[in-house]
Amino acid sequence: MLDLATAARDHLWLHFTRMHGYEAPVIVRGEGCYVEDVGGKRYLDALAGLFAVQIGYSHGEEMGQAALAQMRELPFYTNWSYAHPRAIELAHELAQLAPGGLDRVFFVSGGSEAVESAWKLARQYYIGRGERRWKAVSRRTAYHGTTLGALSINGIPALRAPFEPLVPDVVHVRNTNRYHRPPHETEEEFTAFLLEDLESAIVQAGPETVAMVILEPVQNAGGSYTPPAGYFGGVREICDRYGILLCADEVITAFGRLGAWFGSDKYDIRPDLVTCAKGLSSAYAPIGAVIASAHVFEPFLTERAMYAHGVTFGGHPVSCAVALKNLEIMRRERVVENVVENEEAFRSRLATLLDLPIVGDLRGAGYFWALELVKDKDTRETFSPDESESLLRGFVSRELFARGLICRADDRGDPVVQISPPLIAGAAEFDQIVGILGDVLQEAAEHRS
Secondary structure: OOOHHHHHHHHOOOOOOOOOOOOOOOEEEEEOOEEEEOOOOEEEEOOHHHHOOOOOOOOHHHHHHHHHHHHHHOOOOOOOOOOOHHHHHHHHHHHHHOOOOEEEEEEEOOHHHHHHHHHHHHHHHHHHOOOOOOEEEEEOOOOOOOOHHHHHHOOOHHHHHHHOOOOOOEEEEOOOOOOOOOOOOOHHHHHHHHHHHHHHHHHHHOHHHEEEEEEOOOEOOOOOEOOOOOHHHHHHHHHHHHOOEEEEEOOOOOOOOOOOOOHHHHOOOOOOEEEEOHHHOOOOOOOEEEEEEHHHHHHHHOOOOOOOOOOOOOOOHHHHHHHHHHHHHHHHOOHHHHHHHHHHHHHHHHHHHHHOOOEEEEEEEOOEEEEEEOOEOOOOEOOOHHHHHHHHHHHHHHHHHHOOEEOEEEOOOOOEEEEOOOOOOOHHHHHHHHHHHHHHHHHHHHHHO
16 A cells, blocks of 8 residues: 655655655545544644635535536537537626626636736737737735746745746836834825835836736735725726726635625726636636636637637636536535625634734735734834744744644745635634634744743
């Protein structure tokens, strides 16, 4: 019988993992908000896989039956010049759920592909209109994927550096991290500061060369940065003024994560394009999409026009069948409503951790939260890179996992712990999350002292 841990060590190359001497936990089953490893130890998954398993881990049988029925009917066909029923049905469903005016769906296999496809689509859209625009604008510290175009859009220098030179040209502007702004600054002043920064960057780049502004409704990397009042209205106005497409990257935030089917509706973003993946199938099958407005699709309706892009497995019939079943389950079990009804209780329980000397800030929305860790709460002083390494990887991550809690200790910006459980979580899970986090972070503060 195969020894899984040994075979993993000898043959499996893990994603974003320091492989030297690493013994990978082998997760073998899941139920509800919990997963279990090969040794029988149970963990509360407070990261929902990677912000993806909206409905939890207990629907494998129902999802499997949907996949089996599709396998029996049509195991595969391509969307390259052909259609099949499940892709048509899923596109129709997404057009009903998506923000107003977005009704054309281009399927891909995941989030990075969706971002890549959106940038290519924006570039070709302008060619179809007789313009030459190619640049993208994104925010500092933002993560948008790992394929070369999506990586270029990323605002995380350490991720980009090993693969440079990247795809030209991307301009990075300030994100909506309020915590390290001047304490006397009002929300209106912060919004004005951010919008001036965005507009001046566009003007400097040459507005006639900018194809797309791409922003997450709530920015993941750096720790759940929410927008200040008036921010997205101002972004929309700037994009309209200069004729630039606005893309909402909802790979994480769509399908209930923020308490709405799309974060664009929650924050009234009114995008021209939306990228989505993860929660579309609750990660039960790989699938993603770009959803475009009618006016973006319009240049591709001329006699010889086509969007010159495609991926083999985009709109795979089995993945579409699973995604359709996922949306059915989410409606039936009121998953999005559960987030709305429990958001304040979840926030309130997490807010008790602000009493700890090492916790400086709590931010987020819905079931998408982050705690920022600080050296000094009064000055908001952050940790050095070496200190973050020791704190997060050397202690916090290890201890949380040892005590049965999966969440994310992230140092892509200032050090944060990210908490984003399946959308079915309730009071019992909130208490367990806060209990384990509280113990570990208290010990981390004492360890530093």
